[in-house]
Amino acid sequence: MSIRERLSGNEAVATAMKQINPDVVAAFPITPSTEIPQYFSTFVSNGSVDTEFVAVESEHSAMSACIGAEAAGARAMTATSANGLSLMWEMIYIASSLRLPIVMSLVNRAVSGPLNINNDHSDAMGVRDAGWIMLFSENNQEAYDNTIMAHRIAENKDVLLPLMVCQDGFITSHSIENIELIEDEKVKSFIGEYKPEHYLLNDKEPIAVGPLDVQAYLFEHKYQQAQAMVNAKKVIIDVANEFEKMTGRKYSFFEEYRLDDAEFAIVCMNSTAGTAKFVVDKLRTQGVKAGLLKVRVFRPFPAEEIAKALSSLKAVAVLDKSDSLNAAGGALFEDVTSAMFTNNVHVNTVNYIYGIGGRDTTCYDLESVFNDLQEIAKTNSLGNPYRYLGVRRNG
Amino acid sequence: MVNMKKVIAETPSRFTAGHRMCAGCGAPVVARMVLRALKPEDHAVISCATGCMEVSTFIYPYTSWTDSFIHSAFESAAATLSGAEAAYNSLKKQGKLPNDKTTKFISFGGDGGTYDIGLQSLSGAMERRHNMLYVCYDNGAYMNTGTQRSSATPKFADTTTSPAGRVIPGKMQVRKDLTKIMVGHHLPYVAQTAAVNTCSDLYEKSQKAIYTDGPTFLNVLSPCPRGWGYPTDELMNINKLAVETCYWPLYEVIDGKYIVNYKPKNKLPIEEFLRPQKRFQHMFKPGNEWMIKEFQDEVDKRWEELLKLENL
Numbered sequence: 241m242s243i244r245e246r247l248s249g250n251e252a253v254a255t256a257m258k259q260i261n262p263d264v265v266a267a268f269p270i271t272p273s274t275e276i277p278q279y280f281s282t283f284v285s286n287g288s289v290d291t292e293f294v295a296v297e298s299e300h301s302a303m304s305a306c307i308g309a310e311a312a313g314a315r316a317m318t319a320t321s322a323n324g325l326s327l328m329w330e331m332i333y334i335a336s337s338l339r340l341p342i343v344m345s346l347v348n349r350a351v352s353g354p355l356n357i358n359n360d361h362s363d364a365m366g367v368r369d370a371g372w373i374m375l376f377s378e379n380n381q382e383a384y385d386n387t388i389m390a391h392r393i394a395e396n397k398d399v400l401l402p403l404m405v406c407q408d409g410f411i412t413s414h415s416i417e418n419i420e421l422i423e424d425e426k427v428k429s430f431i432g433e434y435k436p437e438h439y440l441l442n443d444k445e446p447i448a449v450g451p452l453d454v455q456a457y458l459f460e461h462k463y464q465q466a467q468a469m470v471n472a473k474k475v476i477i478d479v480a481n482e483f484e485k486m487t488g489r490k491y492s493f494f495e496e497y498r499l500d501d502a503e504f505a506i507v508c509m510n511s512t513a514g515t516a517k518f519v520v521d522k523l524r525t526q527g528v529k530a531g532l533l534k535v536r537v538f539r540p541f542p543a544e545e546i547a548k549a550l551s552s553l554k555a556v557a558v559l560d561k562s563d564s565l566n567a568a569g570g571a572l573f574e575d576v577t578s579a580m581f582t583n584n585v586h587v588n589t590v591n592y593i594y595g596i597g598g599r600d601t602t603c604y605d606l607e608s609v610f611n612d613l614q615e616i617a618k619t620n621s622l623g624n625p626y627r628y629l630g631v632r633r634n635g
Numbered sequence: 636m637v638n639m640k641k642v643i644a645e646t647p648s649r650f651t652a653g654h655r656m657c658a659g660c661g662a663p664v665v666a667r668m669v670l671r672a673l674k675p676e677d678h679a680v681i682s683c684a685t686g687c688m689e690v691s692t693f694i695y696p697y698t699s700w701t702d703s704f705i706h707s708a709f710e711s712a713a714a715t716l717s718g719a720e721a722a723y724n725s726l727k728k729q730g731k732l733p734n735d736k737t738t739k740f741i742s743f744g745g746d747g748g749t750y751d752i753g754l755q756s757l758s759g760a761m762e763r764r765h766n767m768l769y770v771c772y773d774n775g776a777y778m779n780t781g782t783q784r785s786s787a788t789p790k791f792a793d794t795t796t797s798p799a800g801r802v803i804p805g806k807m808q809v810r811k812d813l814t815k816i817m818v819g820h821h822l823p824y825v826a827q828t829a830a831v832n833t834c835s836d837l838y839e840k841s842q843k844a845i846y847t848d849g850p851t852f853l854n855v856l857s858p859c860p861r862g863w864g865y866p867t868d869e870l871m872n873i874n875k876l877a878v879e880t881c882y883w884p885l886y887e888v889i890d891g892k893y894i895v896n897y898k899p900k901n902k903l904p905i906e907e908f909l910r911p912q913k914r915f916q917h918m919f920k921p922g923n924e925w926m927i928k929e930f931q932d933e934v935d936k937r938w939e940e941l942l943k944l945e946n947l
Contacts, residue, residue, distance in 0.1 A: 264725055298755060300711065301717075305721065331711065448698040451706070
């Protein structure tokens with residue numbers, strides 16, 4: 241029997257990590273992910289995990305230590321947010337290029353500056369091309385479930401890429417909600433033993449990791465890395481199917497909420513999907529055919545699948561909780577619209593930058609988006625697709 | 636005293652030929668000799684900071700390292716190795732590694748990767764008491780990128796970012812004393828050494844550092860023919876002059892206790908060390924005698940300080 245609990249998002253991830261029992265955790269505190277290493281070091285202190293906890297002096301060293309540990313043949317995990325991830329940035333790329341299936345919990349927060357500790361997705365968007373698998377989570381349950389599935393995806397021999405599980409800082413990380421936990425033994429057998437093929441601590445087969453890779457080779461190595469990301473798509477679905485058999489909870493690249501017959505849809509990630517579902521339900525009672533596409537797997541980007549899912553709509557709004565500051569639109573918007581274009585899907589699509597620095601996004605805000613979409617469909621006029629939701633334009 | 640002829644005859648080099656370090660470079664001598672101090676039956680995991688040593692010894696698909704080796708980035712050799720060491724402890728504790736096998740952990744970094752960009756990572760790893768040795772091969776500038784000044788560069792040295800010009804005569808700041816910074820971490824073993832004479836000092840200190848339990852640190856002088864400007868066959872002589880002038884004293888600090896390993900009977904004037912190097916050439920122009928005097932005063936001050944520390 242699964243275990244019913246009430247946990248915050250951070251507690252949920254820490255609980256998943258306890259059940260995973262990684263060999264090494266290296267982490268540095270940063271709001272709002274600090275609680276994860278805090279809870280985890282309690283598990284270490286109390287002897288409830290076999291993990292070596294490395295209390296590093298910075299996030300750069302956290303990722304470096306994870307790289308060293310994972311290359312040595314261990315399962316290594318970390319947690320961070322915002323500027324912590326920024327400081328790791330150099331090592332983020334190195335981790336994926338060395339094909340090390342490190343798993344990180346990223347509790348999303350606005351990247352400085354100015355300094356802000358609240359939620360948006362600017363931290364995650366800054367590493368979207370770094371070669372990490374990126375899973376987004378609507379709530380504590382999904383943060384937990386994604387973490388349990390993480391190693392199975394990352395460590396698959398056709399993948400061997402690091403993976404980050406994202407959840408919204410404070411909104412999810414610090415809100416206590418009901419959750420269904422999986423029994424320890426089931427988690428253990430689902431994840432299995434980590435048996436890397438080559439590792440530093442194998443004295444029978446010494447290896448060298450991290451060469452100078454000159455122009456005769458780097459391109460091929462990057463191509464292999466890119467192929468691993470392509471391969472990850474199938475593995476993510478296979479693991480989700482197995483997970484569903486164990487828990488009854490279904491996961492895919494994205495969740496389609498009342499999208500089947502919808503005319504107007506919002507595309508978003510993480511906790512805003514919860515608000516969007518409420519708004520969709522409300523509008524449905526008023527006869528508006530509203531729907532939602534909640535992206536779970538942002539990297540690899542399920543371009544073809546998203547384009548297909550949006551193909552019969554009248555208008556779409558892609559919500560970006562991070563501004564790309566490029567005079568064109570947010571990262572999710574660009575990925576979604578380019579997926580639509582290349583898959584020959586022509587639906588009027590607009591972009592809203594929203595929730596920056598923890599700005600609250602209410603159901604009224606999302607209703608206004610659906611109103612805009614209906615107007616776009618009625619007039620068949622897009623206007624400026626690069627829009628803002630909830631910003632004061634005069635300061 | 637150890638018989639180095641015997642050591643070299645009997646222990647095969649774990650750092651092999653075929654690498655692309657320059658002729659006359661001190662660093663491969665350091666790597667080879669440090670690794671000779673490993674017991675033949677022990678495995679080693681070696682990390683290396685980005686720098687000359689890394690880019691010349693592990694060019695895909697070739698490597699000079701017969702032990703396991705990892706390079707991640709410039710500033711993270713110590714942190715990376717600390718993760719590998721943590722993995723070892725964890726897997727060993729869980730019975731996932733053979734009981735009868737010992738793995739030792741050794742990092743190599745130049746002065747750029749150690750005194751400067753990697754200082755935080757090194758300090759963190761040492762403070763966390765990882766059972767590892769960190770070896771700095773100190774060539775006194777960023778040599779891999781073409782001799783830019785570092786905090787290990789001695790005062791007045793001509794480098795490409797502290798060029799000896801008409802107004803400013805080279806680097807205007809004195810060298811950071813990293814060995815003492817490491818002593819400040821209260822490590823069980825810290826030593827300063829160089830490849831002098833038969834390399835016995837370097838070899839013996841490597842042995843002690845590798846087989847002392849806990850974090851240990853070696854600062855090894857590593858002359859650079861390109862950056863310092865000496866003929867390639869002068870390497871061992873430059874090492875010797877650095878020690879005989881007390882520019883680079885040989886000493887060790889065991890659990891906080893200073894031991895000066897070599898006190899020259901006839902301490903040579905600093906000109907002997909400076910003159911053969913192009914980077915100090917401008918100091919010998921008429922009118923620049925004050926620079927040599929100042930350099931000598933700094934060397935003397937540090938040497939006297941060290942002798943006092945030994946007597947504490």
